[in-house]
Amino acid sequence: MSDELEELKDINSKLDTLIRLTAxxxxxxxxxxxxxxxxxxLGFTEGKIADLLNTTTGSVQRMRHYLREKSSKKTKKKxxxxxxxATNETKT
Numbered sequence: 001m002s003d004e005l006e007e008l009k010d011i012n013s014k015l016d017t018l019i020r021l022t023a024x025x026x027x028x029x030x031x032x033x034x035x036x037x038x039x040x041x042l043g044f045t046e047g048k049i050a051d052l053l054n055t056t057t058g059s060v061q062r063m064r065h066y067l068r069e070k071s072s073k074k075t076k077k078k079x080x081x082x083x084x085x086a087t088n089e090t091k092t
Contacts, residue, residue: 023052036063 027035032053039049046064050057 020052027053032059033063033066036060037067040064040067 023039027038030038032055035053036049039052044052046057046060050060053060
């Protein structure tokens with residue numbers, strides 16, 4: 001049982017390394033805020049994102065907050081535009 005547990009820990013460690021290397025390679029040309037968005041969309045936790053991007057959890061939290069605010073503003077803007085478009089369509 002102990003040998004199996006050690007083997008599983010070794011496999012887990014190797015998978016963690018592969019994930020880290022893949023993320024670094026895929027995100028190397030991205031700004032940190034873009035990388036945070038991508039990793040968040042992929043389901044990574046704030047702690048894991050911070051580890052992958054070599055930053056703090058607090059920094060990741062601030063970037064995620066910024067992205068939510070940005071998304072919220074876009075949604076509100078679309079809601080304002082949609083009724084105007086509908087009104088113009090009914091006039092023609």
